[in-house]
Amino acid sequence: MADTVSPSDSTSTTARLLASLEPLLRDWLPRQRWFAGKGRPVTGFTPLAATELLPCTGRLGLYHLLLRVHQPPLPGGPPHPGDCYQLLIGVREALPPRLAPALIGHVAQGPLAGRTVYEALHDPRPAEVLLEALRTRARIGGLRFERAPGQEIRDGLVARLMTAEQSNSSVVYGDTFILKLLRRVVPGVNPDLEIPLALARAGCARVPAPTAWLQADLDGQPCTLAVLQPFVSGASDGWELALRELAKGEDFTAEARALGRATAEVHTALALALPTVTLGQARLRQLVDGMTGRLEAAVRAVPALRPYESGLRSAFTALAGPVAEGRTWTAQRIHGDLHLGQCLRSPSGRWSLIDFEGEPARPLAERRMPQPAVRDIAGMLRSFDYAALSASPPAPAWAQGCRAAYCSGYAEITGRDPRTERVLLRAYETDKAVYEVVYEARHRPDWLPVPLSAVRRLSLPDQEARS
Incomplete structure (x- = not known):
């Protein structure tokens, strides 16, 4: 796993990476179920962080992106700074047929020129990278993978993406855990982590207790990116x-x-x-x-x-x-x-x-x-x-x-x-x-x-x- 590259350097890999992905993301993002700005064109992006989770030197690469997406305001509405979205971008030379629904596009320029990029959560291997980082409490650039005290995560659990319509994305690991990846993220403590943690401390068994979670800083505040909880098998x-x-x-x-x-x-x-x-x-x-x-x-x-x-x-x-x-x-x-x-x-x-x-x-x-x-x-x-x-x-x-x-x-x-x-x-x-x-x-x-x-x-x- 590699480190984060700084978005503040105009000549950085982050800026070049986004420039190469921008034409593809302008078309792909508005078609996603979890994209909140439907009906308005995407006018631009501001990179907030780009983290290489798997180096792109091999057959498979993986980037974690936090992007601010700019759109015109709603009719009669005030100007809006843009929503921040969390993306997991997989990189391959070519997609196998099973990943065809995950296609974002073929990159024509920049550091990924000639490669194919896709929604990585459709692919078990990138999804398993996230679980391994949570299991080991990894620190990768600005990403902080946390695990609750006393909670264990065994390795080798096979990942599968849940396909139900929702405003976020969820991955199930071996019918043992479910990871909810928040798509539109905002600074501050997310109640989807805060409240289950409080209920777990109170001994309320009606809500699955968080096993692990992913955080980063956004606009100088902690931001919850994902929460891992026990999967209620057969529910x-x-x-x-x-x-x-x-x-x-x-x-x-x-x-x-x-x-x-x-x-x-x-x-x-x-x-x-x-x-x-x-x-x-x-x-x-x-x-x-x-x-x-x-x-x-x-x-x-x-x-x-x-x-x-x-x-x-x-x-x-x-x-x-x-x-x-x-x-x-x-x-x-x-x-x-x-x-x-x-x-x-x-x-x-x-x-x-x-x-x-x-x-x-x-x-x-x-x-x-x-x-x-x-x-x-x-x-x-x-x-x-x-x-x-x-x-x-x-x-x-x-x-x-x-x-x-x-x-x-x-x-x-x-x-x-x-x-x-x-x-x-x-x-x-x-x-x-x-x-x-x-x-x-x-x-x-x-x-x-x-x-x-x-x-x-x-x-x-x-x-x-x-x-």
């Missing part, structure tokens, strides 16, 4: 499990109740492991203003929301009454993006929660802020709706049963039924549905009718919305 993804049961016409309320209990256990452990705060009038007003601002931006971005704007706004302004009366809520660290796809059920029937990164589109500081636990609950309630409305035929009664069972299971652990927080729950569910509308409009237009169905319901006066 069922909650979303896929729900869809299978729906297709068979099977009842899912027992699973929903168990999932409610699992969520409550995680929330209870987080409230003990990390600080909680009381949301007073000032914070609650900021909360309402934030929800209202996101609604206004969403209406500008997705005109289909306009007929419902007034009704949706009322879900947020309804919080003004309790706030004026001096009502407060407790806020704590939460999952931040909880839905069925973030839950795993083991073959024994035990539910686990995964992926604590939060909504990647939101600033890291916001994702790390204490929030009312009901925000996670609203996300799961929306997920039951998503599953039911994506079925053929749609099954709204199935969703209603699951929503009720989930809240009942939650109450069995905490003693508090989320449905008693009626105004706050509606506000968070509305905020989530608005987010979903924008996401689907940008990434999966065919799915737009699913969140719009919730928007129609949530825009009604509260009594009608609950019926």
Whole structure:
């Protein structure tokens, strides 16, 4: 393994390397599932770090890149410095047929001229280089491969890339570990590492404890690049499990109740492991203003929301009454993006929660802020709706049963039924549905009718919305 070359030297290998890759990356990056800037051209790159993990003198080379990608701002939006992306670039003289889907392109100039570059995680050998670096706690240039005390990683585990759609990339090693590589990275402590570590210290077994992780410095702050955790072999993804049961016409309320209990256990452990705060009038007003601002931006971005704007706004302004009366809520660290796809059920029937990164589109500081636990609950309630409305035929009664069972299971652990927080729950569910509308409009237009169905319901006066 070789060292990092400095991007500050204009004549460095880093600058020459990027110059040779830039024409290929301009075309390749926007086509990746995890690229957040779809619909806008890539106008340039700024190299932040380039680390040679395998020297390119042999049959196979491997580079780790941190690149800032520049694009025009969104229409009507402020100038943006560009998102930072983490790339693993494999280098070969020619790709074998099995790696054809990973092709980035053929390099015409620079230090890699005449070589073929590709997405390295599709190739077991480069992926195994990462695991070996974690196993040995390697330091390679600015990359710091860390391992939790007392955790062991045996060598010889074969890597395979998971192909499910997601905003990051995951590699499974021999059905023993799973490595989540964060694609769009930001400075600061990532909750996908911070929260599972805190839960492990608290003895909460509902979340797989981190075994190892990869960090570097970005803009002078530590930055989490990847997290290695135990792989729950044979587990069922909650979303896929729900869809299978729906297709068979099977009842899912027992699973929903168990999932409610699992969520409550995680929330209870987080409230003990990390600080909680009381949301007073000032914070609650900021909360309402934030929800209202996101609604206004969403209406500008997705005109289909306009007929419902007034009704949706009322879900947020309804919080003004309790706030004026001096009502407060407790806020704590939460999952931040909880839905069925973030839950795993083991073959024994035990539910686990995964992926604590939060909504990647939101600033890291916001994702790390204490929030009312009901925000996670609203996300799961929306997920039951998503599953039911994506079925053929749609099954709204199935969703209603699951929503009720989930809240009942939650109450069995905490003693508090989320449905008693009626105004706050509606506000968070509305905020989530608005987010979903924008996401689907940008990434999966065919799915737009699913969140719009919730928007129609949530825009009604509260009594009608609950019926």
